[in-house]
Each structure stands twice: as structure tokens, then as C-alpha cells.
């Protein structure tokens with residue numbers, strides 16, 4: 631699968647995936663919510679927690695920081711951050727009430743509170759300059775990236791940090807071929823093991839295509855810079871299949 635050039639990537643992704651994004655994903659995540667965490671442990675061959683710890687380890691914390699976890703799902707990021715620093719104020723936003731219900735129960739079981747908002751992250755329902763840190767893990771492939779990253783920039787305080795983690799397009803074509811074959815097998819296996827419903831099963835092809843049309847680590851860094859972020863840094867794992875990015879909102883807008 632040859633992705634279109636960076637300049638037209640968003641328009642092509644939107645054209646190709648708009649129906650899935652607007653009509654099907656909510657039903658997919660309603661279906662997978664009860665087994666989402668277990669399925670990811672299986673699909674990642676047990677690397678799920680290692681990857682999460684690696685991502686959280688890139689985030690600099692101190693008590694009192696206001697954090698927004700975008701596309702929070704079952705609150706893996708919020709819970710992990712509160713385990714490291716209980717003095718944070720963590721808010722989650724996600725369009726799936728089912729995923730957030732699982733996330734709320736997970737947080738409550740650990741005596742944690744994560745304020746939840748159910749809504750679409752393309753228009754964040756928060757005023758400008760609110761958060762010290764915004765996180766986004768495993769979801770950008772399903773989003774109009776430039777729009778959401780701009781919204782994140784808007785709600786970050788000047789000097790605040792955006793931390794991002796997702797599956798990326800590896801630089802090597804042979805790694806990409808193996809990666810896509812692995813994803814296809816994984817989706818078939820977890821779909822069977824966890825008895826996924828028809829909507830989730832029908833989206834198997836989309837999940838592989840969404841990675842194929844997504845950004846490489848370097849491309850994502852370019853997008854972040856184009857949107858006005860500074861001090862952009864990226865670290866990749868597993869031959870470029872997974873990437874952690876961090877980027878700051880400038881203290882001085884002319885920076």
C-alpha cells in the first residue's frame with residue numbers, strides 16, 4: 631500500500647475512512663470494550679504493559695499538573711500516570727461511553743478519580759490554555775490528525791507538553807509487509823478468541839489499512855512542527871512500528 635504524499639495525506643485518509651470513522655468505530659469500541667485490554671495483551675504478545683510503561687516513562691510529572699487524556703478508552707494512561715503521581719488532576723475524553731465505563735470501573739477499583747467527558751475529540755469542549763499535559767495513545771489512526779493535534783495545541787497551556795504514542799508506518803517496506811501480515815493474523819485470532827461481533831469483524835481490513843495510510847515517525851514530527859509545536863522529539867520501537875512523540879506548545883507564540 632503506497633500512502634499518498636504528506637501534503638494530501640489527511641484529505642485522502644478522510645475520504646477513504648470517513649464512513650468507518652463516523653458510522654462504525656463507535657459500534658466497534660462498544661463491542662470490544664469488555665475485552666479490549668485482554669485482547670491487546672494477546673495481540674501484542676504480552677508487550678502491552680511494557681509499551682505503556684515505556685510511553686508513560688517519557689512523561690515528566692509533578693504534583694498538581696492538569697492532564698487531559700484524549701481518546702482515553704479504558705483509562706490505561708490516566709491510571710498509569712496516577713500510579714506514578716497521585717497528586718495529578720486527570721481528565722479523560724472519549725466518544726465511547728462503553729470504553730469509559732470500563733475505564734471508570736478500573737480507576738475506582740484503584741481508588742482513583744478520573745473526570746470523564748464523552749465527546750468527539752475533533753472539537754475539544756475545553757477553553758484555551760487549560761492543560762499542562764495532553765496525552766494521546768493508540769488512537770490517532772482513527773482521527774483527522776491535523777485537526778485534533780491543533781485542538782490539543784489550543785487547550786495546552788503555553789509551555790505545556792503533548793505526548794503521543796501510536797502504531798506508525800515503518801520506514802522499511804519489508805518490515806511493513808511482515809507487520810501487516812502479523813496484524814491480519816492477530817485480528818483474526820483475537821476476533822475468534824473474544825467472539826467479536828459482526829461490526830468489529832467487518833472492520834478487520836480497515837484496521838490494517840489505517841496503519842498503512844498513517845504517518846511514519848519522521849512524517850508525524852513534521853506535522854507537529856507544521857502545526858506550531860516546538861521541541862519535537864520522537865523515539866521508535868520494534869523497527870519503527872511503534873513511536874512515542876513529544877512536542878511543546880511554545881511559551882512565546884513567536885518562538
Ligand SMILES: C[S@@+](CC[C@H](N)C(=O)[O-])C[C@H]1O[C@@H](n2cnc3c(N)ncnc32)[C@H](O)[C@@H]1O
Nearest residue numbers: 659701702703724725726729750751767768769
Ligand atoms: C484503540 S482505543 C485507545 C484507547 C486508549 N487511549 C488506550 O491507550 O488504550 C481508541 C479509542 O479512541 C476512541 N475514539 C476514536 N475516535 C474518536 C473520536 N473521534 N472522538 C473521541 N474518541 C474517539 C475510541 O472510542 C477508543 O476508545
